[in-house]
Amino acid sequence: MQLIKNYFCSGLKFISNTFQNMIRKVFIFLVIALFTSNLFAQFPSKKDSGYKKMDYFHFETSWLTWLGKPDSNKVKALSHNFSVYVTYPLQLGKSKINFVPGLGISVDNIYSNSRPKMDSARTKVWLAPIPSSISYKNSKETFTYLTIPVAFYYNAKGNSKSWKASLGFRFNYLIGSNSKYKGNDVLGNAEKIKTLNFPFANRYRLDASFTLGYDFIYFVANYGFTSYIASGKGPQFQPLTFGVGVVGF
Numbered sequence: 001m002q003l004i005k006n007y008f009c010s011g012l013k014f015i016s017n018t019f020q021n022m023i024r025k026v027f028i029f030l031v032i033a034l035f036t037s038n039l040f041a042q043f044p045s046k047k048d049s050g051y052k053k054m055d056y057f058h059f060e061t062s063w064l065t066w067l068g069k070p071d072s073n074k075v076k077a078l079s080h081n082f083s084v085y086v087t088y089p090l091q092l093g094k095s096k097i098n099f100v101p102g103l104g105i106s107v108d109n110i111y112s113n114s115r116p117k118m119d120s121a122r123t124k125v126w127l128a129p130i131p132s133s134i135s136y137k138n139s140k141e142t143f144t145y146l147t148i149p150v151a152f153y154y155n156a157k158g159n160s161k162s163w164k165a166s167l168g169f170r171f172n173y174l175i176g177s178n179s180k181y182k183g184n185d186v187l188g189n190a191e192k193i194k195t196l197n198f199p200f201a202n203r204y205r206l207d208a209s210f211t212l213g214y215d216f217i218y219f220v221a222n223y224g225f226t227s228y229i230a231s232g233k234g235p236q237f238q239p240l241t242f243g244v245g246v247v248g249f
Helices: 002-042
Strands: 057-067 080-087 097-111 114-118 125-129 136-155 163-184 190-196 204-214 217-224 238-247
Touching: 057 097, 057 217, 080 136, 080 238, 097 163, 114 136, 114 163, 136 204, 204 238
Parallel strands: none
Antiparallel strands: 057 080, 057 238, 080 097, 097 136, 114 125, 136 163, 163 190, 163 204, 204 217, 217 238
């Protein structure tokens, strides 16, 4: 009877914590969205009439790797980022330059030869390479962010069908993370494990962003200034992505 009571209490605690986390994330999202919309409204530029309505919606997919990681950790070619966001281009006077803020979601999926492990005191985390004697299908980390892209765009002809380039930053807030492993354990038994909340993951991340394209398609590159893991809590490595994006379709 006591065992059932303990399970019941643990279940209630889990549901309560999950609900509180969800409410906190929704609240933060609404605050950022409200702040961003006010920023758009007060900016002294005018909406760029050279953009079509669908030009405000961006879809990007990129190859992803880690810089600064230990040599023993290998990032596989399947690793990628997917981003979707909406922007609001504001023309600076009569120039061909636009200030373009936005709001969206960005997801990093990293496939590697490692699994996250914590020390005995549970104060630090590291990525432990999977021994070559163990057979596995994949080991993946996923980080999901609320992202606020802010950039200056140069539009060569001042309309939608022209060469465009941008340089800016992306402010990211972590809203979810997990680790997945599918393979064998040390005894050769098959296992499939999903662990929520990557240990000591940085809540905030800052990326530099560059794009170059024509009409509705463009090349995009992002470099992360901030490590995935909090300083002093594990190895410091940053994301680097190269990919393509489309504006509307």
